[in-house]
Each structure stands twice: as structure tokens, then as C-alpha cells.
Amino acid sequence: MTETTTRTAPDSGTEVTLPVQTDLLRLATAGSVDDGKSTLVGRLLHDTKSVLADQLDAVHRASADRGLATPDLSLLVDGLRAEREQGITIDVAYRYFATPKRSFVLADTPGHVQYTRNTVTGASTAQLAVLLVDARNGVVEQTRRHAAVLALLGVPQLVLAVNKIDMVDFDEAVFTRIATEFAEHARALGYQDDAVVTIPVSALLGDNVVEHSANTPWYEGPSLLEHLERVPVAPDPHDAPFRLPVQYVIRPRTAEHPDYRGYAGQVAAGVVAEGDEVVVLPAGVRTRVSKVDTPNGPKPRAAAGHSITLLLADDVDISRGDLIAAADTAPELTDELDATVCWLAEKPLKPGAKVLVKHGTRTAQAIVTELSARFDEQRLSSVDAPDSLQLNEIGRVQLRTSEPLPVDTYAASRRTGSFLVIDPADGTTLAAGLIGVPLAPFAAR
Amino acid sequence: MTAIDAEVELPGDAPPQVDNLDALESEAIHIFREVAGEFDRPVILFSGGKDSTVLVHLALKAFRPAPVPFPLLHVDTGHNFPEVLAFRDEIAERHDLRLVVASVQDYLDDGRLQERPDGTRNPLQTTPLLDAIGDNRFDAVFGGGRRDEERARAKERIFSLRNAFGQWDPRRQRPELWNLYNGRHRPGEHVRVFPLSNWTELDIWRYIQREKIELPDIYYAHRREVYQRDGMWLTSGPWGGPREGEVPALKTVRYRTVGDGSCTGAVESEAYTVDDVIAEVAASRLTERGATRADDRISEAAMEDRKREGYF
Numbered sequence: 001m002t003e004t005t006t007r008t009a010p011d012s013g014t015e016v017t018l019p020v021q022t023d024l025l026r027l028a029t030a031g032s033v034d035d036g037k038s039t040l041v042g043r044l045l046h047d048t049k050s051v052l053a054d055q056l057d058a059v060h061r062a063s064a065d066r067g068l069a070t071p072d073l074s075l076l077v078d079g080l081r082a083e084r085e086q087g088i089t090i091d092v093a094y095r096y097f098a099t100p101k102r103s104f105v106l107a108d109t110p111g112h113v114q115y116t117r118n119t120v121t122g123a124s125t126a127q128l129a130v131l132l133v134d135a136r137n138g139v140v141e142q143t144r145r146h147a148a149v150l151a152l153l154g155v156p157q158l159v160l161a162v163n164k165i166d167m168v169d170f171d172e173a174v175f176t177r178i179a180t181e182f183a184e185h186a187r188a189l190g191y192q193d194d195a196v197v198t199i200p201v202s203a204l205l206g207d208n209v210v211e212h213s214a215n216t217p218w219y220e221g222p223s224l225l226e227h228l229e230r231v232p233v234a235p236d237p238h239d240a241p242f243r244l245p246v247q248y249v250i251r252p253r254t255a256e257h258p259d260y261r262g263y264a265g266q267v268a269a270g271v272v273a274e275g276d277e278v279v280v281l282p283a284g285v286r287t288r289v290s291k292v293d294t295p296n297g298p299k300p301r302a303a304a305g306h307s308i309t310l311l312l313a314d315d316v317d318i319s320r321g322d323l324i325a326a327a328d329t330a331p332e333l334t335d336e337l338d339a340t341v342c343w344l345a346e347k348p349l350k351p352g353a354k355v356l357v358k359h360g361t362r363t364a365q366a367i368v369t370e371l372s373a374r375f376d377e378q379r380l381s382s383v384d385a386p387d388s389l390q391l392n393e394i395g396r397v398q399l400r401t402s403e404p405l406p407v408d409t410y411a412a413s414r415r416t417g418s419f420l421v422i423d424p425a426d427g428t429t430l431a432a433g434l435i436g437v438p439l440a441p442f443a444a445r
Numbered sequence: 446m447t448a449i450d451a452e453v454e455l456p457g458d459a460p461p462q463v464d465n466l467d468a469l470e471s472e473a474i475h476i477f478r479e480v481a482g483e484f485d486r487p488v489i490l491f492s493g494g495k496d497s498t499v500l501v502h503l504a505l506k507a508f509r510p511a512p513v514p515f516p517l518l519h520v521d522t523g524h525n526f527p528e529v530l531a532f533r534d535e536i537a538e539r540h541d542l543r544l545v546v547a548s549v550q551d552y553l554d555d556g557r558l559q560e561r562p563d564g565t566r567n568p569l570q571t572t573p574l575l576d577a578i579g580d581n582r583f584d585a586v587f588g589g590g591r592r593d594e595e596r597a598r599a600k601e602r603i604f605s606l607r608n609a610f611g612q613w614d615p616r617r618q619r620p621e622l623w624n625l626y627n628g629r630h631r632p633g634e635h636v637r638v639f640p641l642s643n644w645t646e647l648d649i650w651r652y653i654q655r656e657k658i659e660l661p662d663i664y665y666a667h668r669r670e671v672y673q674r675d676g677m678w679l680t681s682g683p684w685g686g687p688r689e690g691e692v693p694a695l696k697t698v699r700y701r702t703v704g705d706g707s708c709t710g711a712v713e714s715e716a717y718t719v720d721d722v723i724a725e726v727a728a729s730r731l732t733e734r735g736a737t738r739a740d741d742r743i744s745e746a747a748m749e750d751r752k753r754e755g756y757f
Contacts, residue, residue, distance in 0.1 A: 093599040095592075095593075096645050260510060264478050265475075295509065344620050361482065420625050422629055432620070
């Protein structure tokens with residue numbers, strides 16, 4: 001069901017009723033190889049009855065072909081030939097399941113060190129991440145690294161699933177030790193205690209995944225699914241200043257609409273209403289919103305996440321790549337970016353590199369002027385002025401762009417504070433860029 | 446293991462579905478506009494099926510009140526249902542969209558392709574599709590694929606780069622971050638774009654209901670002569686059936702997917718309206734592909750193998 005909420009629009013001062021998607025949770029999984037992520041996801045799909053009979057039959061057949069006594073639920077999700085052959089997840093996959101309380105989009109990400117970039121991919125849109133550890137091993141280097149990446153990308157809620165709890169005889173002391181150690185790490189990453197939940201599970205046997213387990217009488221918290229159904233979903237912040245990256249100019253030039261000139265885009269942050277004063281960047285021209293058009297006809301206002309078309313009071317020269325923003329709280333316009341990047345390519349980053357930066361709907365040329373630090377996500381420390389950044393490394397860079405970009409910090413806005421770094425030669429996505437240094441522990445050192 | 450098929454839900458008793466259609470619509474429209482802004486020659490792959498019909502509907506909404514700035518492309522296997530072809534033509538005409546048709550039959554007639562021993566033409570679509578993309582220099586090709594359809598599809602990006610041979614390499618996919626899509630490609634390469642990636646079959650039907658989208662009649666229950674092969678009900682027709690020993694029967698059926706007539710099965714159904722279909726899909730214990738697509742049963746990785754070759 002779509003619920004509504006009432007708030008005051010920042011620009012017009014009018015009361016606004018906004019639909020809030022309380023019913024869709026985007027989540028990602030993370031964890032080391034063989035911690036059982038695919039089995040956990042398979043178990044969630046299976047126990048929420050999101051697996052249909054033909055898919056289950058296929059898993060039964062494939063498991064029997066491999067000589068397994070019980071069905072291997074990871075075969076439900078490991079869809080590529082190589083994954084099934086090697087028994088590992090190579091690439092991020094998206095899964096869909098629903099309960100009467102909520103719908104879920106799950107980004108199932110691989111744990112291999114060389115595929116950390118997929119954790120970044122999954123985490124970039126996630127509202128919650130389920131991080132797995134093996135109860136026998138506890139918090140390991142990869143756990144700390146993944147948690148840091150999740151924190152860096154601003155994933156608001158964490159679940160630590162202490163998997164294979166059956167392999168340690170459902171021992172409460174083991175669980176408590178892991179939970180305590182992880183809580184301390186999460187706190188260092190800036191998580192409030194109530195944003196982190198630790199659950200003892202057995203993905204293989206189903207303990208505490210959907211149903212409470214009789215094997216863990218000492219555990220009084222929710223099962224994983226109960227938590228996923230209940231955890232508050234932070235909607236896109238409506239109280240953030242309005243931002244609309246212009247994607248496309250709609251000009252029908254038809255007999256019916258000879259003068260229609262609309263600026264199409266998805267609201268990246270905040271709320272926009274008819275009559276609001278806005279500024280068009282980088283030109284800096286001020287005007288007013290004369291109409292908020294939507295795919296379902298004109299509306300008085302629109303909010304973050306909505307794809308809309310704005311019509312403006314004055315005839316302003318606007319094209320793809322421009323940003324329409326709230327006039328009084330416009331972002332800074334700069335051609336010097338100070339940013340954190342997660343390097344996702346095999347070719348290393350070196351100072352002096354010429355790249356493309358895609359920010360919002362604008363792609364600008366850029367030069368990496370400085371590589372000032374490399375972060376060690378495990379130790380939460382940093383190395384000054386490294387020579388290069390290698391695949392899966394995270395660092396702080398300065399970039400000079402060929403034109404000024406209207407930027408927010410990532411901490412203020414996930415949408416207008418992020419960018420892609422692209423190789424101009426072959427179009428490869430080289431890095432995920434986050435404006436500013438969002439992780440306090442890194443910045444301090 | 447928990448037994449999952451103990452209880453059978455009756456149509457009408459389906460659990461209430463939560464409403465995230467606005468979010469899915471908004472995301473799809475954003476994707477259409479990104480492609481319109483970044484590419485020179487996009488095209489929408491349109492079969493007349495439910496997913497591609499929803500795709501066209503979303504494209505119309507994305508650019509309203511201006512016309513859709515892309516043509517349509519259909520790969521006609523020569524084994525398509527006549528009513529679906531009529532629907533395809535009518536949609537193109539109604540919305541004043543240019544329709545490009547690539548015909549498998551043409552390739553068979555002049556010997557560029559050979560009929561397969563099993564008679565199915567679905568795998569033969571790849572060559573005419575890639576030729577049409579090359580000949581028309583299409584650089585972005587929208588498809589109605591959804592990640593919930595199949596395990597290999599679940600691995601697909603929304604923007605999926607294909608090399609000059611149209612091939613998909615799952616190990617070399619670009620990371621897809623936030624809602625920033627990278628459409629860069631070199632000459633000869635193209636990008637497959639899947640705006641419905643995050644939709645499920647039920648979302649599609651609920652959207653069809655909400656938006657009152659018209660579909661070919663074969664999606665709704667009707668009487669039809671069918672025969673059974675490999676546990677599926679196939680329609681009698683020029684695509685090679687019934688063969689000897691296959692007995693035609695008159696059944697009340699409908700189609701969950703629309704594809705090549707030689708390998709797309711009908712399901713027995715009394716769902717005459719959109720509401721009926723939603724109740725039926727919500728209660729179904731079979732996926733649409735498992736129920737009705739013979740070509741996905743060839744091997745555990747049939748879809749992945751076809752995608753690697755350039756098929757959707």
C-alpha cells in the first residue's frame with residue numbers, strides 16, 4: 001500500500017502530501033566466499049515461497065546430478081555456468097521476493113576479494129545490507145572491509161548474520177563474542193547502535209531466517225525476515241534542497257503543443273512545486289516553475305524519485321546536463337572536485353590520468369590532479385600520497401574538470417554527491433566517485 | 446527442508462500485493478530519457494507481447510506530449526501468431542511509430558539460415574536481429590527482459606554492453622552504480638537496455654490493469670486446438686505440429702508469454718479478464734518460462750548460452 005505523509009515544502013511553504021514508498025526495501029548482501037550468502041538468499045526465497053515449483057524441480061535435479069543428498073539452495077541463485085561449475089558467485093544478481101508486508105529487491109553480491117566492486121554496485125542503491133560471517137571464523141578481514149565499504153556508500157542499516165551457528169552447536173558465547181566485536185567496528189564506522197542488528201542463523205537448516213529457531217532459546221531478537229519486514233525504510237530525504245538533473249528537453253513542435261518546452265528528469269532530492277523559485281546551473285539564471293508535468297499529467301508538486309517534466313516561467317536556454325535547483329539552497333559550482341573513489345578497474349589509477357566524470361546527466365572531461373591518500377578499510381587508516389590505486393582500492397583524489405559542476409557532498413545527497421569515472425578510450429567504468437570524504441575515521445587520520 | 450507445495454492458494458485468495466508500481470514506472474521512464482539523451486539511434490524491440498507492449502506504453506509516457514523518438518524493431522520468426530502480428534502493426538500505426546521487421550523466413554528462403562531438425566525457430570532469431578541492428582546502425586536496443594524471468598537474466602545489467610558480434614560477456618559487465626548509467630560504446634558496439642529489469646510478472650500485470658493497457662487476445666482464456674508435446678500444450682499450426690502420434694484437442698487456454706509458436710506453450714486457464722489473470726499469476730506454482738518455454742529446457746544454462754551469442 002502507498003502511504004502518505006504530510007510535510008511543509010521548503011520553498012513554497014505550502015503543506016504537501018507525498019506518497020512514501022514504505023513498502024519496497026532495496027537490500028544487498030555481502031560477506032566472504034563460502035560464508036553461505038547464496039544459500040541464505042536461496043533460503044529466503046524458498047521459505048517466503050518465492051521459489052516456484054519448476055525452479056525448485058530444477059534445483060532438485062541439478063543437486064541430484066551432483067550427487068548431493070539434499071538440494072543445494074545456492075543453485076537457485078547462481079545462474080551462470082561458471083558459477084555453478086565452481087560453486088561460487090561471480091557477479092551481482094538481483095532477486096525479487098515479497099511478503100504481505102513488503103516487497104524486496106535484493107542485490108546478491110559476490111564475496112571474492114576480486115569482486116569487491118560488485119559489493120560497491122549492490123551497496124550504491126541499498127537501504128540495508130546483510131553482511132554474513134561464518135560463526136566458526138567470526139569477524140574476518142573481509143567482514144571489516146565490506147562493512148567499511150557499506151558505510152562509505154551510506155547504506156543506512158546493517159544486519160550481521162552470524163551464519164552456520166549450527167556448526168558451533170548453537171553456542172551463545174560464540175555469538176555474543178562476534179556480535180560485540182562487530183558492534184565496536186560498526187561504531188567506529190559511524191553507525192548508531194540501533195542501525196545494526198546481529199542475528200544467529202543457519203542458512204542451510206533455516207534457523208532464524210524466516211522462523212525463530214528452537215535451537216537458539218537464548219536469542220530474543222527477530223528472525224532475519226521479521227527484521228527485514230519491520231526495519232524502517234528511510235525514504236529519499238524530502239527535506240533536502242530540490243535538485244533536478246536535466247535529462248532531456250521535450251519539445252513536441254506539434255499543432256497541438258506548438259509552444260511546449262519541458263525539462264525532463266528524475267528529481268534527485270527534495271520537493272518541487274508550482275511557483276517555486278529555481279536556479280538553472282551552471283548558467284546561474286533564476287526563474288520560476290510554471291508547471292510540474294508528470295507522465296500522469298500535471299501535478300501541483302513532485303518529490304525525490306519521481307520522473308517529471310518541469311515547465312519554467314522564463315525562456316531560459318537549458319539543455320541536457322544542466323541542473324535545476326532550489327534558488328536559495330543551490331549547490332556549489334566547482335571545477336575542483338575533492339572526492340573519495342572506489343577503484344573498480346584492472347588498470348590502476350595514477351595521478352595525471354585523463355578521465356571522464358559523469359555527474360548527474362553531465363559528462364565532463366577531467367584530470368586527476370592529485371592522489372592524496374589510500375584508505376585501508378580494514379584498519380580504518382590511510383596512507384598518504386600513494387603512487388597509484390589498484391583494483392578494489394579506495395582513495396582520496398582531486399580532480400579538475402573541464403567545466404564547473406554543481407555538486408553536493410555525498411553525505412548530504414547520495415544522488416547529486418556521486419559520480420562515475422569513465423575511461424575516455426573504451427568507455428569502461430573505472431570508479432565510483434563520492435564527493436567529499438564521507439567516513440569520519442578516514443578523514444581523521 | 447520446508448515443504449513448499451503443501452497448500453494451494455485459490456485464485457482470488459491471493460495475498461494482497463504491495464504497491465510499488467509508481468517507483469518502477471518512474472525508474473523505467475528515467476532509463477528511457479537517459480537513452481534518448483545519450484544515444485544517436487535507439488530502437489525498441491517489440492514483439493507484441495505483454496512486456497514489450499508495456500515498454501511502448503512507458504516510452505509514450507516518457508516523452509509525452511512529444512512523440513516517442515525511437516522506431517520499433519520486430520524479429521519475425523515466421524512462426525508468430527497471426528493475431529499478435531496484427532496487434533503489432535496496429536500499435537505501430539496507432540502511435541505513428543516506424544516499424545522495422547527482420548524476417549527469419551527471408552533468411553531461410555535464401556539459404557543464409559537453415560531450419561533446425563527440431564523445427565523451433567527461436568534460436569534462429571539471433572542472426573536477423575544482429576543484422577538489423579548493424580544495418581540500421583542502432584546503438585541502443587530496448588528489450589522487455591526482466592530479471593525475475595530466469596537465473597541468467599538476474600545477472601543482467603540495465604545497460605548491457607554488447608561487442609561488435611552482439612555478444613554478452615557476464616564476466617566483463619560494467620558495475621552499475623546509483624542511477625548513473627554508462628552508455629559509452631565504440632563504433633560497432635551497441636547497448637541493450639532493459640527498463641523493466643526490476644519488474645516481476647505480477648508487477649507487469651498489475652500495471653496493465655492500472656493503465657488499462659490493451660494486449661493481444663491470446664493472453665486471455667479462449668478455446669483453441671492444441672496438442673501435447675514434452676508436457677506443454679502447443680497450438681496446431683504451420684510451425685510443425687501436431688506430428689504423428691500427437692493428438693489435437695480443443696482446450697480452454699491462454700498464453701503467459703508470446704513467442705515462436707513452435708516452442709511457446711499455452712496454459713489451461715479460465716482467466717478471461719486482467720483481474721482473473723492477476724489472481725492466476727499470484728497463485729501459480731510455475732514460472733512463466735518454466736510453464737511455457739521449451740527452449741529454456743534445453744540445458745541448465747540455455748538462456749545464458751543464447752545471450753552470449755547475441756540473443757536477448
